[in-house]
Amino acid sequence: MAAYAAGLGRPVLNGTRAKLERQAVELLAQGLPEAWLCDRAREMAGRGWTDMFRHVEMSKAPITPPAPGRDRSGLPRWCGECGQGTPAARLNPRFRTLGELGTGEKCPRCHPDVVAL
Structure with missing residues (x-):
């Protein structure tokens, strides 16, 4: 959430926060690296997006094991x-x-x- 807030440049609203936290927990459980997900969260915030599932699915950024x-x-x-x-x-x-x-x-x-x- 800190990465998203940093990319956004302001605090994250509660509804968006809850949604992104749920999505992040699920993506971490699927084995995606935490640092990689933080980078994606910063990208999303800069673009005004709030769906981490969709952004991760569409991302071209390489995942290093x-x-x-x-x-x-x-x-x-x-x-x-x-x-x-x-x-x-x-x-x-x-x-x-x-x-x-x-x-x-x-x-x-x-x-x-x-x-x-």
Whole structure:
């Protein structure tokens, strides 16, 4: 939201804020890089657009895959497939499981107790 507000040059109205936050959460859960999405949000604001789904779908900007390793939280990067796809798994390793949310086998791709870096 900060990137959109910066591109807009003023605070974001509540209705637009709620819509963009919902869309951003879903796009992050689909595995799109946060920095790439922030760049798209700045572009949208400068053009007066408010539909992140459409802008992302139409964007020609290349997506570079995140480097292997840990993210800013110190956790291994979330694979995006475990935890039933909930974005909470990005920051909470408790959700990085293969069963129902928070239960089952630890994800072999991104759970910090399983992944060796």
